[in-house]
Amino acid sequence: MIVTGKWMLLAGLLLLVLGCGPLLLFIVADALGLVTDPDPNPIGLGLLAFVSFWPGVILTAIGLARRRR
Template sequence: MRTYLANRWFRIGFWLAVLGWSPLLAIVLLAAVGLWPDPNPNPIGPGLLFFFSFWPAVALMGLGAFQVRRGR
C-alpha cells in the first residue's frame, strides 16, 4: 500500500474519495446505528458530492495503480 500512496495520481484519487465519500457514508452509518436525528435520511448534498466524486476518484486511483504496476 505504501508504494501506491507514493504515486501522486493514486494519492489524489484516494483523498478525493475520502473527502467526497465520507460525508454520505457517515450519515448512512449514523442513521443505521440510530445516532442520526432522522431514522430515514435523504441527504441530497452529500449524495451529490458522492455522485460527482466517485468516478474521478476511481479513475485517478486506477491510473495510479496502473503506473505503480508498470514500474514508474
C-alpha cells in the first residue's frame, strides 16, 4: 500500500497537534494563572513534545512535497 501525500500531511499535522498541543495549553494556562503550583514542571508534556515535534514536521514536509508534485 502506497501512502499518499494527503495522508502523510494529515498524519504529520495530527502528530504536531497531539504531541505539542498539551504543552502549549499548559503554558497558556500557567500564563493565565490557572495553574495553582507556584513552580510548575510539566516534564511529561515536555518529553511528549520533544519526541513528537520533529517527526511531525518531517511528515508534514514530505506530505506537502508529495501533494505539490
